[in-house]
Amino acid sequence: KQEVTQIPAALSVPEGENLVLNCSFTDSAIYNLQWFRQDPGKGLTSLLLIQSSQREQTSGRLNASLDKSSGRSTLYIAASQPGDSATYLCAVMSGNFGNEKLTFGTGTRLTIIP
Amino acid sequence: KAGVTQTPRYLIKTRGQQVTLSCSPISGHRSVSWYQQTPGQGLQFLFEYFSETQRNKGNFPGRFSGRQFSNSRSEMNVSTLELGDSALYLCASSPRQGLSNEQFFGPGTRLTVL
Numbered sequence: 001k002q003e004v005t006q007i008p009a010a011l012s013v014p015e016g017e018n019l020v021l022n023c024s025f026t027d028s029a030i031y032n033l034q035w036f037r038q039d040p041g042k043g044l045t046s047l048l049l050i051q052s053s054q055r056e057q058t059s060g061r062l063n064a065s066l067d068k069s070s071g072r073s074t075l076y077i078a079a080s081q082p083g084d085s086a087t088y089l090c091a092v093m094s095g096n097f098g099n100e101k102l103t104f105g106t107g108t109r110l111t112i113i114p
Numbered sequence: 115k116a117g118v119t120q121t122p123r124y125l126i127k128t129r130g131q132q133v134t135l136s137c138s139p140i141s142g143h144r145s146v147s148w149y150q151q152t153p154g155q156g157l158q159f160l161f162e163y164f165s166e167t168q169r170n171k172g173n174f175p176g177r178f179s180g181r182q183f184s185n186s187r188s189e190m191n192v193s194t195l196e197l198g199d200s201a202l203y204l205c206a207s208s209p210r211q212g213l214s215n216e217q218f219f220g221p222g223t224r225l226t227v228l
Contacts (some may be wrong), residue, residue, distance in 0.1 A: 034216065043118075043204055044219035089157070099170060102147075102217065104157035 002027045002094050006105035013080060014113050021108050024091035028068045030044040031093040031100065035075050038107070043088065048075070060061050071100040080112045117139065118207050118220035119209060126226045132193040135223045139186050141205030146188040147217065153200040160203075163188050164211035192225075200227045 003026045017022050023033070032051045036044040048057045048064040050073070056065040063076040073090055087107040095101045119138045125135050125173075139146050146227035148160040159172040165174075182192040192199055202224050206217040 032194070033191055041202075041224070043120075043221040046216060046218060049216045063134075091157075101170075101172070102149075106156050 001091060002030075002101065002103045003093055004086075004090060004103050004105040006090060006091050008108060009106065010109040010111070012111040013114055015080060015082060017080050018076065019080055019110075021077070021088050021090075021110070023073040023105055025071045025073075025092045027094055028071050029094055030068065033064075033066055033073050033090060033092050035062075035073075036091065038089060039086050043060050046052070046068070047088075057073045063114045077110075082112045082114050085110055118218055119204055120203075120207060120220040122223060123221065124226075126223045126228065127195050127228050129197060131195050133195060133225060135190045135192075135203055135205075136223075137207075137220060138215045139188070139192070139203030139205075140218055142219070143207035143209050144186050145208040145211050145215070146182055146186065147206045147208070148188070148190050149204045149206065150174075151204060151222070153202070155181055157204070160190070162211075164222050169211060173220065195227045197227050199225065201225060 005024045020037050034049045035047040038044050050057045050066040061078040066073045087109045089107045091102050091104045121136045133135045145164045147162040149157050161180050162170040166182045177193045182188045202222045204219050204222045206219045208215040208217055
């Protein structure tokens with residue numbers, strides 16, 4: 001059974017700092033890994049999708065890496081801004097075709113202090 | 115291009131009642147998936163529909179059901195509501211079948227069961 005863990009559960013950093021969010025998963029047989037952000041009471045916004053054959057993906061100030069063998073992914077946020085404050089969730093897709101499952105971590109609540 | 119839309123955004127029901135939630139995917143997307151998000155259990159997969167057929171199902175009781183129409187719009191129904199069904203219900207769409215494709219989420223329907 002796939003399990004996804006995100007540590008820490010909460011993180012506060014001053015504006016302008018670079019930061020790293022962590023995601024680990026127990027079963028390395030994944031199709032891909034996706035990072036989302038969720039603002040309070042809102043839906044999920046897709047940030048980055050890394051296919052199992054890829055090592056990293058970049059979008060603007062965000063960079064996500066994937067190390068399947070060790071069951072880890074990191075989301076790097078450069079030059080953080082108050083608007084980056086949100087809960088960040090990672091999700092891994094695994095399972096046999098027709099029975100794929102998207103397993104979410106419990107998230108890291110990020111607060112950027114102005 | 116309009117995003118995923120969900121209606122209603124908020125619902126209050128009492129125990130024993132039933133409820134129907136609606137999801138309209140991004141234009142051209144044919145796969146719709148449903149998720150339940152609660153503080154205790156996090157995000158959990160309910161089911162996926164593609165071309166009007168349920169192709170994948172999570173571990174939820176039979177009180178949770180869904181369907182998809184020919185225009186790809188989907189509805190989710192929960193019968194005999196219980197207090198524990200209070201949650202944010204999220205729908206996601208994808209252009210192709212299979213959860214291994216990137217998922218785009220709607221804003222969610224907040225269901226409160228009294």
